[in-house]
Amino acid sequence: MDNLENAIIGLLSELVRINSVNMTLSHGPGENELSTLIRHRLDALKLRSQIQTIAPDRNNLIAVVSGTNSAKSLLLNGHLDTVGVAGMDDPFRLRQEGDRLYGRGAYDMKGSLAVMLLLAEYFTRHPPPLDILLTFVADEEDKSLGMDYLVEKWLCDISPPPLGAIFLEPTEENIGVCHKGFTWYEMEIIGRASHGSRPEEGIDAILPLRSALDELNKVQAELLNRTPDPLLGHATLHSSIIAGGTELSVIAGHSYLQWERRTLPGESRPDLDLELQRTVCAVENHPGKHEVKGRKLFQRPSYRVPDDAEILSRLQKASPQSSLAGLSFWTDAALAGKAGIPSVLFGPIGHGAHAVDEWVSLNSLLKVYETLKQLILDF
Numbered sequence: 001m002d003n004l005e006n007a008i009i010g011l012l013s014e015l016v017r018i019n020s021v022n023m024t025l026s027h028g029p030g031e032n033e034l035s036t037l038i039r040h041r042l043d044a045l046k047l048r049s050q051i052q053t054i055a056p057d058r059n060n061l062i063a064v065v066s067g068t069n070s071a072k073s074l075l076l077n078g079h080l081d082t083v084g085v086a087g088m089d090d091p092f093r094l095r096q097e098g099d100r101l102y103g104r105g106a107y108d109m110k111g112s113l114a115v116m117l118l119l120a121e122y123f124t125r126h127p128p129p130l131d132i133l134l135t136f137v138a139d140e141e142d143k144s145l146g147m148d149y150l151v152e153k154w155l156c157d158i159s160p161p162p163l164g165a166i167f168l169e170p171t172e173e174n175i176g177v178c179h180k181g182f183t184w185y186e187m188e189i190i191g192r193a194s195h196g197s198r199p200e201e202g203i204d205a206i207l208p209l210r211s212a213l214d215e216l217n218k219v220q221a222e223l224l225n226r227t228p229d230p231l232l233g234h235a236t237l238h239s240s241i242i243a244g245g246t247e248l249s250v251i252a253g254h255s256y257l258q259w260e261r262r263t264l265p266g267e268s269r270p271d272l273d274l275e276l277q278r279t280v281c282a283v284e285n286h287p288g289k290h291e292v293k294g295r296k297l298f299q300r301p302s303y304r305v306p307d308d309a310e311i312l313s314r315l316q317k318a319s320p321q322s323s324l325a326g327l328s329f330w331t332d333a334a335l336a337g338k339a340g341i342p343s344v345l346f347g348p349i350g351h352g353a354h355a356v357d358e359w360v361s362l363n364s365l366l367k368v369y370e371t372l373k374q375l376i377l378d379f
Ligand SMILES: [Zn+2]
Pocket: 079, 108, 109, 140, 169, 170
């Protein structure tokens, strides 16, 4: 056990030492140096790995640990990128305080990458009963380009498809069985700018926003009146960005409103689009000669693993003390789920994902390792 502890700490120090702050979200260097390091580690185990270039300077990494029965496979997934490090003193040096290992990404989710590498090491020495597909993806923290690419260009061609996937995101050792999705909307109101002293020559593009906000308020109240999902609670929405006007003495000729809707499994796209139409309609009916345009900007689906998924019952058996949990945030698991691969989330206890005081529990990493090792051995 002591050796394993040292192995995890050593590996995690190496992983944290490499800055893999997301390129597009936080202007970091991205994932390439980290994927190269992991590739060297896998090379040392004589595991053949494959780099996937998903965009200029951005890579996924895949490796397969061959099992004694190659007709079956299990997918393990982790993301290589982290969020930014603003406000952190020494983000890339792993610091231990008792059971806590501090550093950017220690919890979300380089600790889990270390677990995946240790599993690779164990199962190259003791061939597993099925193939283990190790997937390290880029850009989870921003647009999930890595997982999108992995699903489209690789996962969909695997025959037969993996019987399940485990995403090692930090879940406090709970089993994540569902999470919310989100949709982003935008509305633009076009009026006509004019001198503030001559309002009769202008068309105010700001006042009609009031009708949009009123309508969104109504939608919000309706969502809170619905029966909540037992694990995920209510669907929600919030206005995120509002802008318009140019100068104090000018009638505003333009305004914008963007809002985000957090969605539950089972909500239909037409119902969601109806909320946009309602809001556009409310602005159209607002007195005045303004024009209004509404559109959907971006969408990610919610996800729930089927109740009878084999991967779920096997993980429950391997970790009987774990509760089933719903995650309020979106995860890459939805993309594998959408491609037909039953997916669950399971990872360590810790604190401070996306915060300045990020740490992961060493004991919990050991437990996640032992749990997943046993789950694989039981196949
Ligand atoms: Zn994460």
